[in-house]
Amino acid sequence: MHRMRSEVERPLRHPAAESWYQDSVNNAAAPTYTGLVKAKLLIEAPGIGAGVKAIALNSGKGYCVEDTEATGHVFSYIGGDPGTSIVATAPAIVATVETGDCATTTGVTGAA
Numbered sequence: 001m002h003r004m005r006s007e008v009e010r011p012l013r014h015p016a017a018e019s020w021y022q023d024s025v026n027n028a029a030a031p032t033y034t035g036l037v038k039a040k041l042l043i044e045a046p047g048i049g050a051g052v053k054a055i056a057l058n059s060g061k062g063y064c065v066e067d068t069e070a071t072g073h074v075f076s077y078i079g080g081d082p083g084t085s086i087v088a089t090a091p092a093i094v095a096t097v098e099t100g101d102c103a104t105t106t107g108v109t110g111a112a
Contacts, residue, residue, distance in 0.1 A: 013095075016048060017033060017044075017054065017065060017080075020033065020036055026040070033056040033060050034056050036060075041065070053066050053102065053111035054111060055112070057080070057082040057108060058080075058081055058083030061080055061082075062078065062079065062080035062082035062083060063078070064082070064102035065079070066102045066111055068101075074099065075097055076106075077096070079094070086106050092105045
């Protein structure tokens with residue numbers, strides 16, 4: 001199957017986080033990820049799992065979402081623009097699902 005160039009280059013996004021970014025009704029700081037936590041993800045996507053947490057990064061320009069599905073099975077995803085300091089110092093890879101929580105992959109604590 002041949003992919004169009006735009007399909008290959010388009011980065012992954014977390015749909016509920018992207019909805020929060022654009023939600024000018026519930027997100028007073030739209031268009032940013034400021035204030036992004038699980039409660040805000042639930043506004044955008046009520047089916048979010050019980051083990052999900054989130055945190056805004058880089059003054060609301062980026063975010064990290066983590067999910068614990070079972071003890072010892074934690075995954076995280078970094079989207080938007082997490083900032084060069086996070087990418088340079090943490091083991092993070094942007095737009096990639098990774099093992100570990102947001103604190104481990106970004107060096108930023110406080111995901112809720």
